[in-house]
Amino acid sequence: MKEVWYKADEGDWEDRLPLITAAIESGVDYVLVDGDEVGKVRELGEVGVAAFVSENDVGGTGGGDGKPDVAVVGKGGEGDGTVEFPPDMSGSSDLTTVRRIEDNETGSYVEIDGKGYERLAAEAGGYADYVVVVGEDWRIIPLENLIADLQDEDARIVAGVGSAEEAKTAFETMETGADGVLLDTDDPGEIKETVRERDRFESEELELVDATVTAVEPTEMGDRVCVDTATLMEHGEGMLVGSMSSGLFLVHAEVAESPYVASRPFRVNAGAVHAYIRVPGGGTKYLSELEAGDEVLVVNEDGETREALVGRSKIEKRPMFLVEAEYEGERYRTLLQNAETIRLVTPDGTVSVTELEEGDEVRLYVEEGGRHFGTKVEESVVEK
Structure with a gap:
């Protein structure tokens, strides 16, 4: 099953609220927010909630009033380049945090900015339930390499996209494609069309x-x-x-x-x-x-x-x-x-x-x- 995540962790909550509501009503699988906003999202409707957590939130609560379905590590850490990661990945704080989280599904968020970050994402696939990879230009994400590297792992790959067209490409890459997409857009119509792409991809086609x-x-x-x-x-x-x-x-x-x-x-x-x-x-x-x-x-x-x-x-x-x-x-x-x-x-x-x-x-x-x-x-x- 392919998944659509909606990225909603930046900006004023009141400005994001209509878009989060539109995402839930459109049928996204997860809304990704900061850890202290899990409860706010749950009040809006039935949807999976993924939340960014830090190494201090090992329980996956995100320090807020609700526990996310997926605790995601990497924002403000090695994944987004805020903290420099070890060249050989040994002692990586992001990977250590992922391994320590209990009672949650886990995600590792990595902004791909060179081969080292690609290696970090591949390493995370050995520990996290989800590997979420994004880039300023979605086309530079080495999605094919990551699919090949993680084919023997249980981790699901979620690729960052900015439109339904990009989501379609991510779903189709190397036949198997990404397991999901993380959609970053302010256009409610784009949210709906991305969900439609997911549904079209999953539907049977009969002769x-x-x-x-x-x-x-x-x-x-x-x-x-x-x-x-x-x-x-x-x-x-x-x-x-x-x-x-x-x-x-x-x-x-x-x-x-x-x-x-x-x-x-x-x-x-x-x-x-x-x-x-x-x-x-x-x-x-x-x-x-x-x-x-x-x-x-x-x-x-x-x-x-x-x-x-x-x-x-x-x-x-x-x-x-x-x-x-x-x-x-x-x-x-x-x-x-x-x-x-x-x-x-x-x-x-x-x-x-x-x-x-x-x-x-x-x-x-x-x-x-x-x-x-x-x-x-x-x-x-x-x-x-």
Whole structure:
């Protein structure tokens, strides 16, 4: 999991307050402040708090009214060049302080200003949980060297950046990239976009296929599920649902207005209670299992995904359609409500289930194997 830290340790507290609030509301993982401000940050909302501590704050309290989640050493010490570090790192006060901190995760903050500081950061990786590296010009940070040096250590690398674009580069460096970024900006929009970059980097990307519709048949009544989320979906987005875990149909969100009902861009009328729905992490759930607080996967026509929080699962009896589609000789089925507002994603847009005909193409996610309690298993499973 990639992380976004927001650097908020400099300037007047009242001036920083709106930016810290914006960072918390945007979904950053940590706010980095001085040790005596931990309590102030905690009062603003639920967020991880990292705090600069000195060698006198070995307990990690930072001398303030709260204990940080991550105690960071280096400000006003060797890490930022205030104190000269030993050439061979033996007797380093920063490293000694990191080793002495108990009951906290620890971080070592290093401003890279030459090869010696790069060596200090690499040494810190043997002791600290996080190595936070910054520079006046982010491009001079030897991130590739540090990733290589610490590949066998448990330390997570957090790279200092000033924008979402720089964060994207840090996340992608040497394929594995930095584990996190420390964002230093006064622009709330940049904070939001950096969090989006983190989310985009972590999201699954699924390969969708175009299957040919072979049957559309009205059936008896069934219990169908509307999945209402705590987020708005856009045109082209929906959820992967199907009667067979090996082939899930991309059912479109109720984004479009219709003569019959108002737009509900938070809703996917997903199908019958027995059907599978794709959830984050590669698993599935039965639609009947969903309830407020669960997470589901929102997928667009290109297979790009994001996570969404379920706000409500609504089950009602409705007339249904059986939809069948074929891809590479295999046939996949699902049950959908017989209503004009239920739409499937196609290669060219969407089509209402009431207008769906044999020969039409719809987008599916297809995979081999089966499911055991929602988890993919490599075994022979026959679904009909």
